[in-house]
Amino acid sequence: MQRFWFLTFDGLAAGAVYAAFALALVLIWRAARVVNFAQGAMAVATAYVGYAVVGATGSYWLGLAAAVLAGLALGALVERVLMRFVGPAGPLNQVIVALGLVLLVQAVLGMVFGNGYRPAPAPFDTDALTVGGVAALSPYDLWVLGAALTVVALLALLFTRTPVGLRMRAAAFAPEVSRLLGVSVGRMLTLGWALAAGVGALAGMLVVPTGLGLHPHAMDLVFVVAFTAAVVGGLDSPVGAVVGGLLVGLILSYVTGYLGPDTTPLAVLVLLLAVLLVRPGGLFSAARARHV
Amino acid sequence: MTAVLEVEALHAGYGPVPVLRDVAFTVPAGTVAAVLGANGAGKTTLLRTLSGLLRPTGGRIRYAGEDLRGVRVEHLVRRGLAHVPEGRGVVTELTVAENLRLGGLWRRDRADARRARDEVYEIFPALARRRDHLGHQLSGGERQMLALGRALIARPRLLLLDEPSLGLAPTVAAQIMALLRRLRDEQGLTVLLVEQNVRTALSVADQGIVMSLGRVVTAAPAARLRDDDRLRHAYLGF
Amino acid sequence: MTTPRTGSTLLRHLAGAVLAGTLVVLLTNQLPPYENLQVARVCAFLCVTAGHTVLVGLNGQLSLGHGALMATGAYTVALVQRGLDERAVGGGWWVLPGSLLAAVAVTALGGLVVGLAAARLRGPYLAGVTLAVATLVPAVTTIFTGVFNGEQGLRFPAQAPPAALGPYFQPERWLAWIALAAALLTMLLLANLVRSRYGRSLRAVRDDEVAARLAGIPVARTQVLAFVVSAGCAGLGGGVYAVLTATVAPGKFPLDLSLFLLMAIVIGGLGSLAGAVWGALLLVALQDLPALLTEHLDLSTGLAQRLEGNLALAVFGLILIVVMLAAPGGLQGGVRALATRLRAAVRRAPDR
Numbered sequence: 001m002q003r004f005w006f007l008t009f010d011g012l013a014a015g016a017v018y019a020a021f022a023l024a025l026v027l028i029w030r031a032a033r034v035v036n037f038a039q040g041a042m043a044v045a046t047a048y049v050g051y052a053v054v055g056a057t058g059s060y061w062l063g064l065a066a067a068v069l070a071g072l073a074l075g076a077l078v079e080r081v082l083m084r085f086v087g088p089a090g091p092l093n094q095v096i097v098a099l100g101l102v103l104l105v106q107a108v109l110g111m112v113f114g115n116g117y118r119p120a121p122a123p124f125d126t127d128a129l130t131v132g133g134v135a136a137l138s139p140y141d142l143w144v145l146g147a148a149l150t151v152v153a154l155l156a157l158l159f160t161r162t163p164v165g166l167r168m169r170a171a172a173f174a175p176e177v178s179r180l181l182g183v184s185v186g187r188m189l190t191l192g193w194a195l196a197a198g199v200g201a202l203a204g205m206l207v208v209p210t211g212l213g214l215h216p217h218a219m220d221l222v223f224v225v226a227f228t229a230a231v232v233g234g235l236d237s238p239v240g241a242v243v244g245g246l247l248v249g250l251i252l253s254y255v256t257g258y259l260g261p262d263t264t265p266l267a268v269l270v271l272l273l274a275v276l277l278v279r280p281g282g283l284f285s286a287a288r289a290r291h292v
Numbered sequence: 293m294t295a296v297l298e299v300e301a302l303h304a305g306y307g308p309v310p311v312l313r314d315v316a317f318t319v320p321a322g323t324v325a326a327v328l329g330a331n332g333a334g335k336t337t338l339l340r341t342l343s344g345l346l347r348p349t350g351g352r353i354r355y356a357g358e359d360l361r362g363v364r365v366e367h368l369v370r371r372g373l374a375h376v377p378e379g380r381g382v383v384t385e386l387t388v389a390e391n392l393r394l395g396g397l398w399r400r401d402r403a404d405a406r407r408a409r410d411e412v413y414e415i416f417p418a419l420a421r422r423r424d425h426l427g428h429q430l431s432g433g434e435r436q437m438l439a440l441g442r443a444l445i446a447r448p449r450l451l452l453l454d455e456p457s458l459g460l461a462p463t464v465a466a467q468i469m470a471l472l473r474r475l476r477d478e479q480g481l482t483v484l485l486v487e488q489n490v491r492t493a494l495s496v497a498d499q500g501i502v503m504s505l506g507r508v509v510t511a512a513p514a515a516r517l518r519d520d521d522r523l524r525h526a527y528l529g530f
Numbered sequence: 531m532t533t534p535r536t537g538s539t540l541l542r543h544l545a546g547a548v549l550a551g552t553l554v555v556l557l558t559n560q561l562p563p564y565e566n567l568q569v570a571r572v573c574a575f576l577c578v579t580a581g582h583t584v585l586v587g588l589n590g591q592l593s594l595g596h597g598a599l600m601a602t603g604a605y606t607v608a609l610v611q612r613g614l615d616e617r618a619v620g621g622g623w624w625v626l627p628g629s630l631l632a633a634v635a636v637t638a639l640g641g642l643v644v645g646l647a648a649a650r651l652r653g654p655y656l657a658g659v660t661l662a663v664a665t666l667v668p669a670v671t672t673i674f675t676g677v678f679n680g681e682q683g684l685r686f687p688a689q690a691p692p693a694a695l696g697p698y699f700q701p702e703r704w705l706a707w708i709a710l711a712a713a714l715l716t717m718l719l720l721a722n723l724v725r726s727r728y729g730r731s732l733r734a735v736r737d738d739e740v741a742a743r744l745a746g747i748p749v750a751r752t753q754v755l756a757f758v759v760s761a762g763c764a765g766l767g768g769g770v771y772a773v774l775t776a777t778v779a780p781g782k783f784p785l786d787l788s789l790f791l792l793m794a795i796v797i798g799g800l801g802s803l804a805g806a807v808w809g810a811l812l813l814v815a816l817q818d819l820p821a822l823l824t825e826h827l828d829l830s831t832g833l834a835q836r837l838e839g840n841l842a843l844a845v846f847g848l849i850l851i852v853v854m855l856a857a858p859g860g861l862q863g864g865v866r867a868l869a870t871r872l873r874a875a876v877r878r879a880p881d882r
Contacts, residue, residue: 035654037661085855092592095657096796097854099594099789103847110840163397166386170394173385177377180343181442182369182398220785224665227658265669269662273647276655 005134007257008250013141014210015249016148020203021226022233022241023152024196029235031172031192034083037098040223041105042078042197043204044216046070048113050205051120051214060123067201075197079190106216115216122209144206151199152242159238168192221265225252228272234282244283294357296321296450296482297342302351304341311337313506315351319450319499322480324472326497326514328490333503335486336378339452342484343368343375355450370398372449378486379458381439384427388419388438391427395442405445412441415471433464440468444475450482451475457492465489469496494518543721547714558706566702567774568814573709574770576810577716579795580803581763584720586792587801588729589756590736591648592656595663597788599761601780602640603633603768605671605678608778611686626689626708626773633769634762641761645754664788668780683779686772705774712770716763721803723759732756790816793850799862808861816842 021039028036036042050067054060078101086094124139137145159165170178171188179185203226204219212218229248233240248271255267275282297319304312311334319325327335340346342353344365353360355373363371383391392412396405413420416437422430430438436456443451453472457465473496475481487493494500497514510523517523554573558566582596610629644663648656671678678684691704723729731752734742743749772778794812799805820838853860859867 035658037654037657082851082855092586092590092653093854093858095592095654096792097851099792100847100850100854103786103789103793103850104844105847107840107844107847111836111844114836115840163393166390166394167397170383170386170390174383176345177381177383178394179345179365180369180375180377181394182366182446183394184364184366217785221665224658224662228662231655231658260673262669262672265662265665266673269659269666272659272662276651276659277647280650280655 002134003257005136006128007253009128009137009141010257011250011253012246013137013144013249014207014253015229015246016145017203017207017210017245018222018226018229018249019242019245020148020151020199020206021222022229022245023155023238024200024203025226025230026233026235026238026241027155027192027196027199029230030238031168031189031196032079032083034094034098035227035235036193036196037095037223038078038101038105039197039200039226040219041102041216042071042074043200043222044208044214044219045105045109046074046197046201047120047204047208047214047218048109050201051118051208054121060121064202064205067205068198071198071201071204072194075200076190076194078197079193083193084186084189109216113216117213117215120208120212120214126209140209144210147202147206151202155195155199155238164191221268224265225268228268228275231272232275232283237282240282294321295319295354296356297484298352298354299342300352300354302338302341302348302353304337304346304348306337306346310349311506312341312348315503315506315508317501317508317511319482319484321449321482322476323498324476324483324485324496325499325501326493327484327486327501327503328493328517329503331488332505334506335503336454337506338503339375339377339454339484339486343373343452345375369446369448372446373452374443374446374448374450375452376439376443376454376456378454381442382427382430382435387424387426388430389423391438392419392442392445395445399446404447408445408447412444415444416441432459433461436460436464436468440471448481450484452484452486454486455488456485457487457489465492466495472496539725540722543718543725546721547718551710551714554710555707558703558710561703561706563700563702566700566706568818570702570706570709570774571771571814571817572810573706573713574767574774575794575813576713576807577767577770578764578791579767579798579806579809579813580713580716580720581760581767582791583795583798583801583803583806583809584724584732584763585756585760586795587805588724588736589732589753591753591756592653592792593644593648593660593757593760594657594788594792595644595660596760596764596791597783597785598663598667599637599640599764600768600771600787600791601667601778601783602637603765604772604778604783605684606633606636606765607769607772608684608686609677612684615687623692630712630766630769630773633765635765637765637768638758638762641758641764642754644761645757648757649750649753661785661788664785667783671780678780681780683777683781685777688776689773708773709770712766716766717803720759720763724803728752728755793846797846797849797853797860799860799865800858802860802862804865805860805862812846816846 021043024039025036028034028039046067049070050063053066054063057063082097082101083094086097122140124143126138126140128138128141129136159169167178167183168188168191170181171183171185172192175185207222208214208218212222225248226245229244230241231244232248233242233244251271252264252267256264295318299318300316302312302315303310315334315338317325327338329335337346341348344360344363355371360368368375383394386394392409396409399405418434419437419441422434427435427438440453440456456468460468469492472483472485476483485493485497494514494517499511500514500517501511502509502517512523554569558569561569578596578600582593585591585593607629610632611625614625614629644660647659651659668681671683672680688701689705689708691699691701695704731742731747734745734747735749735752739749790813794809795806797812798807798809819842857863
């Protein structure tokens with residue numbers, strides 16, 4: 001039973017990161033109907049920036065800020081110079097361009113920083129605190145949970161309570177109508193990519209110190225897991241992404257804990273297929289048609 | 293009387309397919325012009341070209357004396373040109389209140405934007421009652437009211453309306469036409485109205501522009517189109 | 531476009547295969563061992579890229595899992611050959627074709643499973659699922675370590691040239707011939723498939739599923755079959771790839787391999803079998819360029835280490851993006867355009 005609680009807390013902390021990462025995927029999907037397969041590689045790139053700043057200044061917080069800023073800039077850049085020109089010639093092209101970006105980013109990281117693992121120290125203790133004889137969350141897990149959930153809440157506020165959030169939603173749902181109403185849809189798209197990559201950068205900074213280490217492929221599996229989380233929640237639903245992230249975090253924690261860490265990729269695939277084949281719209285799919 | 297909209301030798305189309313050919317007409321300020329014609333006559337294409345959604349392949353569009361070439365679509369509403377597109381004007385994933393808010397987001401004069409919104413709720417009490425409902429929960433008539441009301445929040449000088457009566461009960465359509473008449477008379481609004489329903493359109497229009505296969509076949513005062521049997525038979529089929 | 535035309539197409543493909551085969555055989559007779567091994571690797575990759583490009587380019591199903599399918603074929607060959615060897619029935623001439631056939635069968639079966647799921651998935655969803663498949667290799671080999679021997683992988687008896695070729699026959703040349711035979715067989719089958727009615731169904735489904743369905747094409751079955759065929763080719767290629775070194779290990783089939791395969795067929799020219807040849811060449815170049823580069827440039831060891839592999843990859847990644855944005859026809863599209871222009875020039879010349 002003690003192990004169960006430990007795995008539960010551990011899964012929630014990991015799930016919070018998956019949730020943030022899945023949310024970043026959903027943001028871009030909603031804005032541009034693109035699954036950003038390069039999101040993992042982009043997040044790793046910003047984590048390198050972050051830890052370079054940590055190394056130079058000695059401050060984790062400056063590094064975190066630098067990573068998120070780099071994410072915002074990278075996201076905007078990718079949209080402005082790449083994705084904007086792929087055009088709607090089928091989702092295939094967009095995915096392939098994103099994968100080209102993965103290869104490019106990982107190769108550039110390898111050239112600049114080397115392919116080896118670099119240390120990525122956590123800002124807090126990663127040993128679990130014991131509460132009432134049960135090993136629960138570590139201080140770092142608490143920080144991860146808190147940071148991820150804060151970002152989710154801030155994004156929710158941004159989208160539902162601010163003019164720019166309303167513009168972004170309108171631009172995503174009805175680009176043409178939005179333009180007629182004076183919304184600069186292109187700018188909203190850039191902003192959406194920037195925000196998503198910023199959230200991805202934060203998620204990357206949170207997940208890298210949890211045993212992954214910093215190397216060009218650090219986020220490969222995290223991306224697949226986050227994609228699964230986004231699909232579980234339905235690619236269109238931000239709330240779904242968060243719940244899906246926590247759910248997938250929990251499931252993988254139990255699977256890893258009870259069946260061994262090597263089973264994780266298999267569990268991810270089974271989960272992904274199960275959701276897609278049984279409930280393709282995700283657990284939280286809005287059961288309404290668009291444009292009726 | 294100054295012209296709000298002057299169209300000269302306008303050509304436009306989708307890819308290599310020409311739709312509009314040599315279209316020309318003027319709409320004087322404070323009048324309602326109805327663009328009439330059968331399906332496929334190019335009416336919707338005309339509106340899309342006027343509001344910049346479609347790039348013209350030739351000719352000139354002058355709005356309030358200015359050439360509109362090179363002006364971005366999203367900047368037109370700031371100049372007082374509002375386009376209510378056919379059918380899909382409402383963002384169905386947003387609530388009524390959000391749709392209306394969206395219509396006034398660009399406005400600097402926040403107080404007047406709020407005033408304009410309250411006026412819309414006054415004109416269409418149905419919208420006020422359904423403030424927090426999502427667009428896709430509205431009826432066809434309510435959606436049309438919402439799209440129209442949202443355009444009015446911009447306090448436009450020129451309103452481009454695409455098939456506002458489509459799928460509406462005759463009483464609702466008449467109500468909307470009455471509103472257009474009132475806005476023209478009280479606020480000097482200029483309207484370019486695309487309609488399939490000729491009777492409805494001519495009940496409010498000052499001028500009728502009849503299109504066929506992408507060309508303007510005749511532009512005449514609405515009264516003449518209404519009363520001249522020969523014209524009516526030839527172009528409007530009733 | 532009826533029977534006689536089909537017959538001539540078949541003959542033409544056959545003649546092309548014989549010609550290409552003869553040329554490569556003549557070439558291998560001149561080449562030293564390492565270069566012959568490169569030829570063999572190109573041929574092994576060609577099996578994979580040809581099947582992959584038919585699936586992605588002609589049928590519009592984006593698979594990022596072909597690296598895992600290659601691994602399936604490779605491990606099947608290793609397991610079959612080891613099994614036969616342990617039971618002391620190895621050594622016969624039929625061991626190689628038998629194990630490769632098993633590789634094709636097992637991988638095609640795997641393709642059937644993935645394809646059945648894929649037929650219900652579209653665009654990014656399919657890409658995501660196949661990406662998840664691509665991450666499986668190390669996990670599966672570790673979970674069933676008793677069978678696959680985890681990260682160490684498996685060794686099996688190396689393929690020796692038959693005695694009939696004489697005692698001093700270069701082993702690498704023999705390997706190149708094996709791979710060449712597999713590649714020619716694959717190309718011949720696929721070329722005929724692409725030209726057949728089924729090939730037209732593949733394209734129809736890619737272009738417009740609804741229209742294809744209205745035209746009476748069984749969309750789901752076409753998609754599943756495309757996946758099975760493509761997987762079979764990947765299995766054959768993976769099997770041959772394993773034969774070349776007589777070893778398999780999960781490290782040879784990383785997630786990146788799947789991305790490289792996709793990159794190769796896109797740069798080569800999506801949907802074109804000739805483009806698949808370019809792609810196969812590209813994959814071997816990608817493996818060999820880095821060493822060449824660092825050898826010939828005078829670099830410090832640290833820098834050389836970081837550039838190795840990465841520089842070529844960065845360049846190809848960039849080319850992939852540029853090709854997608856600017857030249858969707860890929861290399862083969864460029865070659866074709868050039869050929870058209872040349873032909874036009876030749877045709878004009880006599881008039882002058």
